[in-house]
Amino acid sequence: MMSSKWRDEQHPSFINFISSFLSANSFRLNFVLVAPDFIFNCGGMSISFVFITNWDCHNTAVVFSRIKKLKEQFAHFYVVLALPTREQNDSFVRSYFKYGMELGRPTFVPVQDREMGFEKIIKIAHSRGVCKRQDAISKLKAERRRAVQTMDVFLRVVTSIPLIDNHDANALNQAIGSIEAIAKASKTYILENTDLSAEKAEMIVRFFRDPKLYLSPKIN
Known part of the structure; x- marks a missing residue:
C-alpha cells in the first residue's frame, strides 16, 4: 500500500518507476490513505516505511515529530532517506541526535538516491516476509x-x-x-x-x- 498523499508529492516518473518495480517483484500496488508512506504485507507480516525523497535541511523538526509518532503505532517500522549531498547527510546526522532518536527504533536507512531507496524498501520487506514464512x-x-x-x-x-x-x-x-x-x-x-x-x-x-x-x- 502506498500513501496517496505521498504519491501526490512525487514526480510522476518516479511513481511509474515504483509501479514497474513492484510489478516485476510480484507486489500489487494500492493507493490508500495511510499514515506511513508505505505498508507492505509479506508472509502475514506488515512492514511500514517512511520514505523521504527530498530531505529539507531547514524543516527537520516536522519529520522527526512524525517519525516519533509512527514508531509507537507500528511494530515493524523503517525510515528510508535519500541523502545525495554531503550537506543533507550532515543535516540528518545532527538532527538524529538533536531529537533524541533511540538507536534501532526505528531503523534509519540512508541512501544516495530515490531509486536505490525504493530498492532497499523492497529488499527489507521481502527479507522480513521470508523470515516470517520460515516460521521463526x-x-x-x-x-x-x-x-x-x-x-x-x-x-x-x-x-x-x-x-x-x-x-x-x-x-x-x-x-x-x-x-x-x-x-x-x-x-x-x-x-x-x-x-x-x-x-x-x-x-x-x-x-x-x-x-x-x-x-x-x-x-x-
Whole structure:
C-alpha cells in the first residue's frame, strides 16, 4: 500500500518507476490513505516505511515529530532517506541526535538516491516476509518447549534426593543453577543462598558425596 498523499508529492516518473518495480517483484500496488508512506504485507507480516525523497535541511523538526509518532503505532517500522549531498547527510546526522532518536527504533536507512531507496524498501520487506514464512516464531516456541523439558528432567533428578520437594528444587535452580553446580555446593553455600533447612542442605551434600545415597536414587 502506498500513501496517496505521498504519491501526490512525487514526480510522476518516479511513481511509474515504483509501479514497474513492484510489478516485476510480484507486489500489487494500492493507493490508500495511510499514515506511513508505505505498508507492505509479506508472509502475514506488515512492514511500514517512511520514505523521504527530498530531505529539507531547514524543516527537520516536522519529520522527526512524525517519525516519533509512527514508531509507537507500528511494530515493524523503517525510515528510508535519500541523502545525495554531503550537506543533507550532515543535516540528518545532527538532527538524529538533536531529537533524541533511540538507536534501532526505528531503523534509519540512508541512501544516495530515490531509486536505490525504493530498492532497499523492497529488499527489507521481502527479507522480513521470508523470515516470517520460515516460521521463526515456531522455532522460538520449540526452544521454549525444550527448555521446559530440560527443567522437567532437572526437577525429577533433584527431587529424587531424600527430603527434597519441588519447591526446594526450584529454589536450588534459581539460586545455584545446574545439577553439577548443586553437586559442588557446600552446606554453608546452600544455606546462605536458599531457604532450605540445615537438614535438607546436609542431605544434598551427602547425596552427592555418599555412594550409598547417589547410587540408589528413586526418580519418580
